Structures are given as structure tokens and as C-alpha cells.
Amino acid sequence: MTRRWQIEHEFGLDHLAHSEGAPSEPGRGQIAVRIRACSLNYRDLLVVRGEYDPRMELPFVPLSDGAGEVVAIGRDVEEWKVGDRVIGCFAPKWQGGEPTKAMLRAARGAPPLGGMLRERVVADAEGWVRTPDHLSDEEAATLPCAAVTAWHALEGVRAGETVLVQGTGGVSIAALQLAQLKGARVIVTSSSAAKRERAEELGAWQVIDYVADPKWGKKVEALGGAHRVIEVGGAETINESLRAVRVGGQIAVIGILSGVKAQIALTKVLMNGVSLRGVMVGSREHFEQMNAAITAHELKPVVDRVFDFDEAPEAFAYLARGAHFGKVCLRLG
Template sequence: MSRQWQLREAFGLDNLELRTGEPTAGPGRGQIAVRIRACSLNYRDLLIVRGEYDPRMKVPFVPLSDGAGEVVAVGEGVDEWKVGDRVLGCFAPRWQGGEATKERLRYARGTPTAGGMLAELVVADADGWVPTPDHLSDEQAATLPCAAVTAWNALEGVRAGQTVLVQGTGGVAIAALQLAQLKGARVIVTSSQQAKRERAEGLGAWKTLDYTEDTEWGKTVAGLGGADRVIEVGGAGTVNQSLRAVRVGGQVAIIGILAGVKADIALTKVLMNGVSLRGIMVGSREDFLQMNRAIAAHEMEPVVDRVFAMDEVPDAFAYLARGAHFGKVCIRVS
């Protein structure tokens, strides 16, 4: 028997149900079966469960894009994996490398198309996984597939000595703080909480700012020399400050919508300063493998804020929604 959480009748945290079912059929040709050990939550998972991400999705399905586990069975024709290998699921398993395409992005985990990771056993195509870096626990590793790959992709081209601005202290932001430092960049972090700013400084942040007190933080960052790259997770509520913060010729990586979706953008700042706005959608399996090589080489340890038990998933979502976390919120699955 194996347990899994499903979004059953309709959207909403109240419609999450922990079900115990017959064991899933063994892996078919080209597939592996993975005993999931740990998952992590992303803000996207919260939007999906609430029905705010894509209300056209059909229930029931298993939520969560991010899972870490161990191979327990290997299907015919699979050479890449053996029983006992530690693996991590890719966010978009059909995006193996190269450019994003509609088809590659449509098949994404944590949705009805590719299914989710919040299950004790997941059977899926063998090429939709990457090896877990040896030095990481399952919980640490489970933080990587969405938030960290997104941060890695958003930092593409950042060079040693450059300045990166990171907004807030959630999953993407703290991964970006850590990964930017691997590249030799110095990082400015904005956060509404004193305790979180201190933790960010403890992780090596060069400067921290309170975006609730210093509402013109873009100007403050410009006064510090400007940011070569902005990790923009706020969206409508932050993008115009980001355009003030970024240096001439710099880039704003458009990632999130924590502070709204529709914005009036000061386009003169974009064109007169030669600023690039680059939309980011997580990344490919190749991006994931490349990031993991950097994480392993530097023995980087992703930040796990709190681990909830498998039967505490609704509490974990409620905790994420409160925004009290620093880094990532995880679930111990099995």
C-alpha cells in the first residue's frame, strides 16, 4: 500500500485528501519507480491548490512539483539508473535542454499533465530525473527542482564581482542569494523582517534593506552603484523599483508575482538605460544538471526552514501562505 495526497473534488486547501491506495503498477519500458523521501513546497503549488494558477486544471491530481527519493524498480530498457540511486524529479521532464517550447513547458510536474510528487511512490519516465548531489539530505535536495533551478537560470551570465539584487527571503530568493555567491557576485537582499535580514547577512549578503520602510529602495540600490541583475519575484508591486535599481545595461529577471500581476511599467527607464527584461520559466534538465555540479563542487547547503510530516500537509501550506519562512518549507514523505 502507498499513500498520496490528492486534490480531490475541487480546488482549495480543504479539498486536499491523504489517500491510501493499492501499490501503483511497476515501471513500464523506459520508466523508473521512485520511493519519494521528501518534497518541498513552492508558492506556485499554493496557487495551484487554491485554483489561482490555472482554474481550468482538472481534479483529481497529486500536487507538488518537487520531490527527492530513491529508485526502487527499473523498467526495461533503462540503463541510466539502478535500484538504490538517489534522484530528484525535473520540474518540466520533457524539457531536456535547449530552448523552452510550449510543448516542453506544458508537461510540468505538480499539475494534471505530469502529476505531482506528494506521494510515497512515483512511477515516471527515466529521463525526467537527475542524480541527487551526494552531500545533500533528501529535504535539502527536495528544495532544488523549481526554486533553485529558476534562480540558477535567472543568474545566467552573472560574473564574479557583479552585484545581484534579491527580493525577499522565500525559496527562489534564498537560492539566488546562495547561487549568486557561488558565482562570486555580491548580493543585496530586501526583506520586511529584521530577523530575516540578519539571517541573510549570516549567509553572506553584502547589504540588506527593509522594503516596507525604504519604499524607494530602487533609488537606494542605485546609490550603491546599481544592480547588474535583479531577481524580480514581487511582480507588479516591485518592478518599477527594480527598474530604478538596475544599472545601465543590466538585466531584470522577471520571475514572480508575489505583489501582483499587472503593472504600469516605466518603459522610458527600460529603453533609455538599455535594460533587458527577461522572463524566466524554471529551467531544463540540462540547467538542473549544471546547477547541481556547481552545488556539489562548493558543497552548497540549501536552506530548509521547516520540515512537516506527511500527515501535516495542509498545515505546511498554511505556514507557507503566512510568509513567515526563510528559504524552503519541506515535507518528510517516507
């Protein structure tokens, strides 16, 4: 039998239930992976609370991000062998190039694709990438959603440019690390003094308290502005991002932490030639390019805390409190 956590009959962190199922075997073109570690994303929290898709059919196994080891191979699979260390792709059908809507909708951790919060996952062989040798399974499990999104959002950033990241959650800390790897300097906004200090230890060029300084965009403007903004705040941050971005710069629209509906000053967009670019995670190709860079620089993702598999509800509650810096992970025995 293999263990899993699922949203059983009702949504909510209190209704996550532990269960066991018979292990399934890989069919043609598939592999079976023993999941060793998972990481949690803000989206997973929305899924479990029923805020992502209240009509989702239950029971459902959540979590988009998992890493582990190939334990069985189906027919016609040549790319993998038993024992290979692998990480699941967020949108497994998006292999590269421009995605279709269908490729974007088929993402792990929400219907139609079940999630990673289980010991064994059987899925198409094309939806995995090789784990960089220098990473633990927990570090590898931080990558599929947050880091690939950050990498994709940083496309085209050049050495010497300025990148602004909002807050110190999974996407933003990955963006801080990856932007520095590209030779950019990074401004970090955070509500916490301790987290601002940690961001400086990671190499942030400037840090700003966005609570004490709600007009933080002006501060960024005074520092010369940002060539690229990693916009995860949503409704409450987009207008400050428009102030913070340089002429000709780009705002990568990624997150909606403070809401989805905002009135924006279109004059700022057109007068300053600013691009607003929506970013949806990334393809397998993005993932592999990022892993090549991570490997070359032996970069280690920031793991805030690792919970045991049995503590999944506590891990979700911890993420919900927003006390984390970087990523929250689960270890599966």
C-alpha cells in the same frame, strides 16, 4: 498500497485529502521512485487553492518538487539502477537547449503531469537527475523549481557583479547562495528584521527593508545599482527594479507575488539599455550544471522547516503565512 495527498472534489487547503492507491509498475523507459521528501513552492499553493487553473480536473496530486530513491526499473532503462538517489525535474521533457511551449507546459505538479505528494512516483527515466551525495533528501527536494530557476536567472553573472534579490522566499534565498557561489555580491530586500539578519549571516552584502523604504530602488542605485535583478515581486516591485538596475543590466522576470499587471516606465528600459528577460524554471541541463556547482562548493540549500507527510495541510498553511526563510519541506517516512 502507497499513500498520497490529493485535491479531492474541491479546491482549498481544507479539501486536501489523504488516500491510498495500488502501486503502479514502471513501463518501458520508466522508473519507479520512492519519494522521501518534497518541498513546497508558491505555485503549489496556487494549484491547491484553485487559483492556478480553476478548470483543473480533480482529483489531483499536487507538488512539483520531490526527491527519493529508485525502487524499480522498466525495460530499456540504462541510466539508473535500484538504490540510486534521484530528484525529479520540474519540466521533464526539457532536457536542454531552447524549450518548446509544449516542454514548458508539461511541468510536474499541474496538469498534464501529476505531482510528488505521494510515496511512489512512476515516470519517464529521462526526467530525473542524480542527488548530490552531500545533500539530505529534504535539501535535495528544495532544488527542482526554486533553485533551478535562480540558477537559470543568474546565467551570465560574473564575479564582482551585484545581484539584487527580493524577499527571502525559496527562489530568492537560492539566488543569494548561488550568486555568491559565482563570486557576486548580493543585496537582499526583506520586510522582516529577523530575516534581514539571517540574510546577512548567509553573506548578503547589503539588506534593505522594502516596507519601511518603498523607494528601495533609489538605495540600490546609490550603492552602484544591480547588474542583475531577481524580480519575484511582480506588479508592485517592477518599477523599483527598473530604478535599481544598472545601465546595461538585466531584470530576470520570475514572479508575480504582488500581481501580474503593471505600468512600467519604458523610457527607463530604453534609455538605460536594460533587458527584461522572462525566466521559466530551467532544463535538466541547467539542473545538472547547478548540481555540479553545488557539489564542488558543498553548498547546502536553506531548509526553513520540515513537516511530516501527515502534516501536508499544515505545511501549506505555513507557506501561505509567509513566515518562512528559504524552503518548506515535507518528509515521507
